Amino acid sequence: MKHKRIWSWLVVALVIIGLLAGCAPQPTPAPATQPPAAPTATPAPKPTDTPKPAKTHFVIATDASFPPMEFVDENKNLVGFDIDLMEAIAKAMGFTVEWKNTAWDGIFAGLESGDYDAIMSSVTITDERKQKYDFSDPYINAGQAVVVRADETAIQSYKDLSGKVVGAQIGTTGAFAVEKIEGAKLKEYDTIDLALMDLVNKNIDAVVVDTPVAADYALASETFKGKLKIVGEPFTEEYYGLCVRKGETELLKLFNEGLKKVKASGEYDKIYKKWIAGEGTAPAGAGAAVPPPNPDAKSLLRWVEAVDEYTVKFYLNRPNASFINTLAMNNFAIMSPAAIEKYGPDIFKNPVGTGPYIFKEWIPNDKITVVANPNYWGEAPKIKTVVFRAIPDNSARFLELKAGTIDGMEGANPDDIAVAEKDPNLQVLWRPAFNVGYLGINMAMKPFDDVRVRKAIAYAIDKKAIVDAFYAGFGEPAKEFMPPSLWGYDPDIEDYPYDPAKAKELLAEAGFPNGFETELWVMPVARPYFPQPAQVGEAIQQYLADVGIKAKIVQYDWGTYLDKIAAGGEHKLFMLGWTGDNGDPDNFLCVFFCGGDNSFNMGPADPALKDLLMKAVAETDFAKREEMYKQANRMIHDLVPGVPIAHTKVPIFLKKTIKNFIPSPIGLPYWWLAENEAGDTVIYGRSGDSVGLDPANVTDGESLMVTEQMLEGLVALEAGTTNPVPSLAVEWTASPDGLEWTFKLRQGVKFHDGTPFNAEAVVFNFMRWWDPAHPYHFADWTWDYWAYMFGGFKGE
Numbered sequence: 001m002k003h004k005r006i007w008s009w010l011v012v013a014l015v016i017i018g019l020l021a022g023c024a025p026q027p028t029p030a031p032a033t034q035p036p037a038a039p040t041a042t043p044a045p046k047p048t049d050t051p052k053p054a055k056t057h058f059v060i061a062t063d064a065s066f067p068p069m070e071f072v073d074e075n076k077n078l079v080g081f082d083i084d085l086m087e088a089i090a091k092a093m094g095f096t097v098e099w100k101n102t103a104w105d106g107i108f109a110g111l112e113s114g115d116y117d118a119i120m121s122s123v124t125i126t127d128e129r130k131q132k133y134d135f136s137d138p139y140i141n142a143g144q145a146v147v148v149r150a151d152e153t154a155i156q157s158y159k160d161l162s163g164k165v166v167g168a169q170i171g172t173t174g175a176f177a178v179e180k181i182e183g184a185k186l187k188e189y190d191t192i193d194l195a196l197m198d199l200v201n202k203n204i205d206a207v208v209v210d211t212p213v214a215a216d217y218a219l220a221s222e223t224f225k226g227k228l229k230i231v232g233e234p235f236t237e238e239y240y241g242l243c244v245r246k247g248e249t250e251l252l253k254l255f256n257e258g259l260k261k262v263k264a265s266g267e268y269d270k271i272y273k274k275w276i277a278g279e280g281t282a283p284a285g286a287g288a289a290v291p292p293p294n295p296d297a298k299s300l301l302r303w304v305e306a307v308d309e310y311t312v313k314f315y316l317n318r319p320n321a322s323f324i325n326t327l328a329m330n331n332f333a334i335m336s337p338a339a340i341e342k343y344g345p346d347i348f349k350n351p352v353g354t355g356p357y358i359f360k361e362w363i364p365n366d367k368i369t370v371v372a373n374p375n376y377w378g379e380a381p382k383i384k385t386v387v388f389r390a391i392p393d394n395s396a397r398f399l400e401l402k403a404g405t406i407d408g409m410e411g412a413n414p415d416d417i418a419v420a421e422k423d424p425n426l427q428v429l430w431r432p433a434f435n436v437g438y439l440g441i442n443m444a445m446k447p448f449d450d451v452r453v454r455k456a457i458a459y460a461i462d463k464k465a466i467v468d469a470f471y472a473g474f475g476e477p478a479k480e481f482m483p484p485s486l487w488g489y490d491p492d493i494e495d496y497p498y499d500p501a502k503a504k505e506l507l508a509e510a511g512f513p514n515g516f517e518t519e520l521w522v523m524p525v526a527r528p529y530f531p532q533p534a535q536v537g538e539a540i541q542q543y544l545a546d547v548g549i550k551a552k553i554v555q556y557d558w559g560t561y562l563d564k565i566a567a568g569g570e571h572k573l574f575m576l577g578w579t580g581d582n583g584d585p586d587n588f589l590c591v592f593f594c595g596g597d598n599s600f601n602m603g604p605a606d607p608a609l610k611d612l613l614m615k616a617v618a619e620t621d622f623a624k625r626e627e628m629y630k631q632a633n634r635m636i637h638d639l640v641p642g643v644p645i646a647h648t649k650v651p652i653f654l655k656k657t658i659k660n661f662i663p664s665p666i667g668l669p670y671w672w673l674a675e676n677e678a679g680d681t682v683i684y685g686r687s688g689d690s691v692g693l694d695p696a697n698v699t700d701g702e703s704l705m706v707t708e709q710m711l712e713g714l715v716a717l718e719a720g721t722t723n724p725v726p727s728l729a730v731e732w733t734a735s736p737d738g739l740e741w742t743f744k745l746r747q748g749v750k751f752h753d754g755t756p757f758n759a760e761a762v763v764f765n766f767m768r769w770w771d772p773a774h775p776y777h778f779a780d781w782t783w784d785y786w787a788y789m790f791g792g793f794k795g796e
Helices: 012-020 081-093 104-112 173-179 192-200 211-220 250-265 267-275 323-327 337-349 394-403 414-422 451-460 463-470 500-509 533-546 558-567 586-593 607-618 622-639 701-710 759-770 784-789
Strands: 057-062 070-072 096-101 133-135 144-149 165-169 185-189 206-210 228-231 243-245 301-308 311-316 357-363 367-372 385-390 408-410 426-431 435-441 475-477 516-521 549-554 573-579 642-648 650-655 681-686 715-717 724-726 729-734 740-745
Touching (some): 057 104, 165 192, 323 715, 394 681, 533 573, 724 729
Parallel strands (some): 057 096, 408 681, 516 549
Antiparallel strands (some): 133 243, 301 311, 435 573, 729 740
């Protein structure tokens, strides 16, 4: 994760303590959303029951003459978007529908006389109509759509029409809309089919027309089928709604609630694709609704769909095999859609997943209790109850551990490590390092463009002495730009040993027998990988001086320091570091060496190294990827774009009665794998309370260590490693180009509330994270990790 981010547990007075306490990395400097106070313990959630309507049968009128919204097919059946949507809502809410095909000129009179209960027939919601009738929430925006040729890739929405020739029917709202698009050149036609024909013949670049008309003409007609497609969302507003008599709101309430349900489940998207976007049984070619890849889009994700009950397919904008490790992050664990619908924003204190533990209670600033899931699909936890206690003071937490009131803790004072190691009742385990602190070398500046000079610097620095002096037992010397806990690390690489004589020899070969003068930029703030940056900087300065390199120490405030390094024109030698996010090597090596993030400015990217790293992240075969990253580490070692200095690990104190506890590099305990010889309960001390228990909207380790016990993702990380392994998905495959990923889901799994885990539940969760328009994508939540790991949201 970017060194610019704020570490909430950094305490200057106790540098190493705060730096290495149990807090997961944070993806952005924006503060996490704080939960409202909960004065009492929150009970475990119960299954959601859909209330039964008082009336269970409704007669709905429609004028079936407006394809694709409502029309009569060749078998004389009523079909279309409106028909399918109402039937889906009726199914979700437990009522039935009887359709009455009625001519438009008498449809409102029939409603007024009571011939039917409602009208669902592409009725535009207007202020004038609202004076006389009541309307549901809008169920579709039938505003202006952009139609392009099927092979068009440059135009993705109306925003791409500047400088293009755009057709529209004369005098229509489509023509007016084009006139308002800056840079677009309007060409008007007497009829819309003439405009579309000109588009097919490549005389114009696009056509703007009402969305239903676009769907009917562009996607369904024999003339244009397979030749055209709709891109983007409607960019003007004309909303349709269910229309009822004034004051008769029973059906409206059912419709509005059902609309939320079918949107949340992904059923609405299926219907939309079928009739409006040209997929499924609609006349147009299948797959037209899935947008084409846009490598320049912010969002890595471009679509997700349920193929069948236990198959989910993801579509990406660019190849990225680290997608698998990202899915293993607990921030992307799958929650019960029924629970999310039931609790809304309060889901943060009512988590419902599929994991080995079930949420029991949360007493704010005191404890969170989880209990074993008796119906867990995997091996039953031996520890039946886990209590996470908030004990902010490190010393107080250690005293409680020695007194036996808690069974384990993290966030230890350095001086307490030796005490714990000598205590016959305690054990000290170490969480594998997941970061790297390094000395960067700006290869764009002379004399650092000479690899002999860079190697001389590597030989000049005694890393072990630095770690022994300044890391208080928490550090270990680094030889690669990724920690040993990651797959792709090459244990066979031999580090440059501390050898001042060899350093002087290389400097002489490079033309600097007497050394040279330069600058060493030293971080002004402590971070886990550099707990005492000033002292480490002075040590590096002395080691360089010993071989003839006189380095003047330069410091700026943190923001200026980072900005100047990003600009790339001044710095020569500099200290920085990185803590990982998802356990994928790409999250380390490409961050440094692909040239995409100038905040790690070591000069221009090496073309061969960058090419290898880009191929590695696109490679879908795990074994091949692992070897490619080992190869990349060997190239980096030979290139010497910097000198890795140290990794830091984190101590965990436990009673000796705790067995089979496996420390995780990502910092989240797997209590379901452990056991307690003293009983079936564990009380674990941590440095503070959780921010929330919906991992999609938290970044703090105190929250994630709890949610990890209850909530599972499609992929998990093998205990003690960063290797991805199956979880709620039993297998996955990628298309040859790496843009489509298909996941086969584990069958027979149920959420803690008894509802089934299936493909629709997966789609529901991903849509609520990705789509700002989703009813459960809460506007006041920050969704930090989604924005960081997936690059952006739908439409970006």
